[in-house]
Amino acid sequence: MSRISRAEVERIAHLARLRLEPAEVEDALLRLEAVLDYVAQLEAVDTQGVPATAFVIPLATPMREDVPGALLSPELAVANAPSPRGTAFTVPRVLDDEAEG
């Protein structure tokens, strides 16, 4: 039984904002199938009631005074932008995309 369908790969690729060529979809299908087959071994592990580990060393959330620190200047902040305008980042118009969610 295959664990993942072509349609699912395409859906995930869209969620990850990756445009895949047809050959890449085929590659992804094969590779994901192989990895998912491999990780299926975890199904055999009894984890009933076992807490999840998100971070290995338990630390309380560090707190500090809310005081301004050193900041990047606006000029430096946009210096790596591929298409800045003044001290702003630019993007194509986004309103048409909103319907997509």
Added chain:
Amino acid sequence: MSEPLETVAELSAQLDSGVVSARALAERSFARLDALDPALHAFLFTRREAALAEAAESDARRARGQRRSALDGIPVALKDNIVQAGEPATCASRILEGYVSPFDATVVARLRAAGAVIVGRTNLDEFAMGSSTENSCAGPTRNPWDLARSPGGSSGGSAAAVAAGIVPAAFGSDTGGSIRQPAALCGVVGMKPTYGRVSRYGLVAFASSLDQIGPFAHSAADCALLLEAIAGHDPNDSTSLPEPAPSLTAALSGDVSGLTLGFLREADDTSGVAPGVRARVREAVAELERAGAKVREVSLPHTRFAIATYYLIATAEASSNLARYDGVRYGRRAADAAGSITELYERTRAEGFGPEVKRRILLGTYVLSAGYYDAYYKKAQQVRTLLRRDFDAAFEVCDAIVLPTTPETAFRLGEKSSDPLALYLADIFTVSANLAGLPGVSIPCGLDAGLPVGFQILGRPREDATVLRIADAYQRRTDHHRARPPR
């Protein structure tokens, strides 16, 4: 060719006694780089003029009696995912082509404050995703011991640069073995500190709950010196351990009597371990026993699930971390994506990421997506807890665990690139330390058919000093770390 740059301790003593200048060391480093790197391809970027000027400043400081630390004037290299202000940081990815960092990683700020001279930036698997340095958009690094072979990865450039004597020390990052595995395959020492011991601020994130920066060098004593320079609390990293980092160099007593070493049964039984690797590691354990350590068998039953657990957690975190490469704020933007913002994202990321990074983003997105989260991501985090409990139980009866770093010596370039799962399995002995947050060091322990073998020492969380003390005691009794590549 100019002489190789050997240990930090020796070079530092030579600088102190005045028999060599920092400027001369930097020149020697670049002379070796010029001679060797065309074949090795360990470096992606060099900063020759700046480094020579900084070395001259170091000499001036020493002349004034204002030496900043034992690292003052020592040439070092950085993996190209640790940012330095005014320098590129590509992570060997096309998506970061042209990026120039506006800030220093905390590690870089501390190295500069210590007077270290950063000579350049080393090659890696794209975004540190790989174990061979073949997933670099700039092409692979070659192993100084055999140019037809991989140096390992993902910090392959840093390991090769130290093994070839271009620099006496370098820094890398270790998410699932990316310092220890290339250290083993290149015959140098590589250390992954306890999670949180070194700030991740300015390390380009791959998997935030696993990533840790650490040093490469020829000796455990050098690693202690290098780690001391970069360790300690950093308010810019909320996962940074709050307490002051303990002295490491002071812990190197050369004495392991009274310590109990756990010899990992699963690692010795694994049929995939090459006979030559198994033999060298057993010899290393016997040497430590002669040095006075007690050795007993320990078992970590959940380590057989470590690779599966690791790839689920690492890819999930990576898919989230790499969402930031969107073609808007930095890095590359697809040239002809003027339509919608979605098209801009999708085309930029399609052009900018290499095949392995795309695969991992897809897997990570899948395991985090609705309907699969509990079955994959949450399950992996629960198995991670069981693995931690295995280590807790083992550390009740031993002070450190010894095991091979890799199942095999360096493999040929191209040998494993067609089967990523085979390459994932090569990380079997290294990923557990990341999942459990433990300090781990890989130490050269001899050759098998002319190629280096490394063994690993894992310690309790926060006991980086114990791990280095054992490694240093071993190196005081053996000469394996003095073996150098041919030529």
